[in-house]
Amino acid sequence: MDLIALADFNLVARHGGFGRAARATGRPKATLSRRVTELEASLSLRLFERGARNLKLTEEGRALYERTAALLTEVDETAAAIASGAETPRGRLRISAxxxxxxxxxxxxxxxxxxxxxxxxxxxxAEDRPVDMIEEGYDLVIRVNPDPDETLVGRAFLRDRLVVVASPDLTRPRGELPAPAVVRGSSSPETWNFMTSKGPEKIRIEPVLSLSSLIMVRDAVRAGVGAARLPISLVDHDLADGTLQHWGDVEGSEIALWALYPSRRLLSARVSAFLEYLKQIFPNATPDELAAYISK
Structure with missing residues (x-):
């Protein structure tokens, strides 16, 4: 594939027309049109629908643009950095967290x-859904306990764990009596298993509130409506000042936050800089570091 023709195609797609691309870049309109036509011929695809007054990407053209625009930008930035003799982070950095x-x-x-x-x-x-980095144009994604993905590489930069907490005014039930609980989402196990200083314990729960955000869950627990399972980093200071009491640590609840990027891409200076910044903020990747950072 002719990379120059591909770059010219991206210019036209980004600016929305041959004339606009020519005016923005100083390139001859005829040259841009010829390059795009040659690219279409080499691929045996129509990349643009050409109307009398407008230009529109075809489905194939849009797919090609979405998959190649970020890669060409990274190549340009890398070449500029090498030419200047320094890897100065610059340009757009899109992150999903x-x-x-x-x-x-x-x-x-x-x-x-x-x-x-x-x-x-x-x-x-900010979103919890699993994004497609390539299709949606993200440079970096942060995911919680991600499934193995051979197309992505990265590292865990923070670790956390779940604890069962409640207001000091809420008495932990004994025997078969259920504990009022604040849960996230509509589904929750009927019993909670957790570890205390005296060993493993299990309690039945009765959900009294179902909320979509862990911040909302924490606030409801602070108000005394029920117990909840929450990340220790989110309630560390509540436990320290007695606003909440610790019932136990949820078994097998280790949480790892990973910063991931596509393995087939060049690792740009801006992505490297962001990864290094995370490492400086959280050098030991512990829940205590995140709790302290949040409370500053």
């Missing part, structure tokens, strides 16, 4: 990174 981490820490993380690297335009989307 889990909702809870975004609500508690990502704003502060983003601000600190932006102050350190002003030439990077950071964009963070």
């Amino acid at each position: 889990p909702l809870l981490l975004s609500q508690t820490a990502m704003g502060k993380i983003a601000a600190g990174f932006a102050l350190r690297h002003p030439e990077v335009r950071l964009e963070i989307t």
Whole structure:
């Protein structure tokens, strides 16, 4: 494939037309049109629907643009960095992060990174769904306990665990009596198994509230409506000041936050800089570090 023709196709697709691309870049309109036509011929595909007054990407053209735009940008940035003799992070950095981490820490993380690297335009989307990095144009995703994926590489930069907590005014039930519980989502196990200083325990629960956000769950537990299973980093200071009491650690509840990027891409300077910044903030990757960072 002719990379120059591919780059010209991306210019036209990004600017929405041959004329606009020519005016924005100073390239002759006829040259851009010829290059795109040659690319279409080499691929045996129509990449644009050409109307009398407008230009529209075909389905195949849109797929090609979405898959190649970020790669060409990385090649350009790498070449510029090599030519300047320095790997200065610059350009757009798109990150998808889990909702809870975004609500508690990502704003502060983003601000600190932006102050350190002003030439990077950071964009963070908070969502819990598994995004397709290539299709949706993300440079980095943060995922909780991700499934193995041979197309992604990265590292765990934080670890956490679940604990059972409740208001000091709520007495832990004994025997077969159920404990009022605040749960996340509509499904929850009927019993909770957790480890105490005296050994393993099990209690039946009766959900009294079902909430979609762990922040909401924590606030409801603070109000005394029931017990909940929450990340220790989210309630560490509540436990320290007595706002909440610790019933036990949930067995097998280790949580790992991973920063991942596509294995087939060049690792850009901006991605490397963000990974290094996470390592500086959380050098030991412990729940205590995250709790302390959130409370600052």
